[in-house]
Amino acid sequence: xxxxxxxxxxxxxxxxxxxxxxxxxxxxxxxxxxxxxxxxxxxxxxxxxxxxxxxxxxxxxxxxxxxxxxxxxxxxxxxxxxxxxxxxxxxxxxxxxxxxxxxxxxxxxxxxxxxxxxxxxxxxxxxxxxxxxxxxxxxxxxxxxxxxxxxxxxxxxxxxxxxxxxxxxxxxxxxxxxxxxxxxxxxxxxxxxxxxxxxxxxxxxxxxxxxxxxxxxxxxxxxxxxxxxxxxxxxxxxxxxxxxxxxxxxxxxxxxxxxxxxxxxxxxxxxxxxxxxx
Numbered sequence: 001x002x003x004x005x006x007x008x009x010x011x012x013x014x015x016x017x018x019x020x021x022x023x024x025x026x027x028x029x030x031x032x033x034x035x036x037x038x039x040x041x042x043x044x045x046x047x048x049x050x051x052x053x054x055x056x057x058x059x060x061x062x063x064x065x066x067x068x069x070x071x072x073x074x075x076x077x078x079x080x081x082x083x084x085x086x087x088x089x090x091x092x093x094x095x096x097x098x099x100x101x102x103x104x105x106x107x108x109x110x111x112x113x114x115x116x117x118x119x120x121x122x123x124x125x126x127x128x129x130x131x132x133x134x135x136x137x138x139x140x141x142x143x144x145x146x147x148x149x150x151x152x153x154x155x156x157x158x159x160x161x162x163x164x165x166x167x168x169x170x171x172x173x174x175x176x177x178x179x180x181x182x183x184x185x186x187x188x189x190x191x192x193x194x195x196x197x198x199x200x201x202x203x204x205x206x207x208x209x210x211x212x213x214x215x216x217x218x219x220x221x222x223x224x225x226x227x228x229x230x231x232x233x234x235x236x237x238x239x240x241x242x243x244x245x246x247x248x249x250x251x252x253x254x255x256x257x258x259x260x261x262x263x264x265x266x267x268x269x270x271x272x273x274x275x276x277x278x
Contacts, residue, residue: 006072012050016055020067036066042112043139050103052123052135074137075126080120085278086200090231091265092276096122097193098261098269104189104254107139108182114139115180118168118190119195124271137258146182166212167201168192171245174216186251190242197239198228221245224277236262 002021009016021036036056044054056069063268078096081088088096094120100122107114114121118136123135170187172180195201206212221243222238231239236258251257261269 003182004075007069009061015072017070017072018067019070019114020060020065023066024065028064033066040068042110043107046107046110046139048103048106050099050136051106051139052137054139067168073104073125075124076134077137078122078196079126081124081276082119082195082199087228088196089275089277090100090197090235092271093193093196094235094261094264094273095269095275096124096134096196098258098265099271100136100189100192100223100255101258101261102269103134104182104185108185108253108255111182112139112187113180113182114170114185115173117185117192119128119151119192122147122192123146126273130272132272132273132276135196157237166209166216167203169216171217173211183247186242186257189254190250191238193225193239193242197231197235198224200227202243232264238264 002019002023005018005020007016007018008014012189040054040057043051044057052073053071054073057067059066087093100117104114104117105241114136118134121137123137125130125135126132142196153271163262166174166187170180170184172187173186191201203212203215208214225231225233226238238257241249242257243253251260
């Protein structure tokens, strides 16, 4: 859907990242572009160490493609971490999701729903001290992207670039519910935690998008400790509460999920590269 470039501010020479949506279909839709900028403005006011900063947005004068100017990050996303390491140590997985929940909590306090939480949108950037910090990406395009997905989902395959989106989709999203709230993000982050702990997804055996949607809405959730018996029961309990189909039993916001972690990670959320062990 887009490309990301490294750039420099012409006046200050500050290095930055420029995300350009190179979809002609998107650029030609006035309503989609308007919605993109509205979402970009909303996300630019979210101030958290765990949400990527947005400095500017606009349209390229030659192509008309919308773009966002963001802070430049150095590191890798959790999709690559999972591909390289598989399941992580339970304490490290908890720390990663705790940091992500801290960022999402700031958004949820502003009644902003991400709608597309997945490992590819959770980025581990390295500070000068060597410490790793979680940054949530793509607040600016999540809503537009989900709406485009709703229009085109029938054509998606396992090789499709957007398959990661339905894999982490909440039951409410899978049903096409019109009023998605912050508890949908809690579900998606819970699925990310499940994958970080076990190295697999609850519905990894689904062979088609339709089968996956049916599983998300109706199938029994495999118990985490059946797939990953090394996970402490209290951490498994947090995971299953985050992905409860009973939306009233689920954590009601990322803030509630964040507040469930101190007993699991008494030494705080700090992560260093040597901790990323499979």
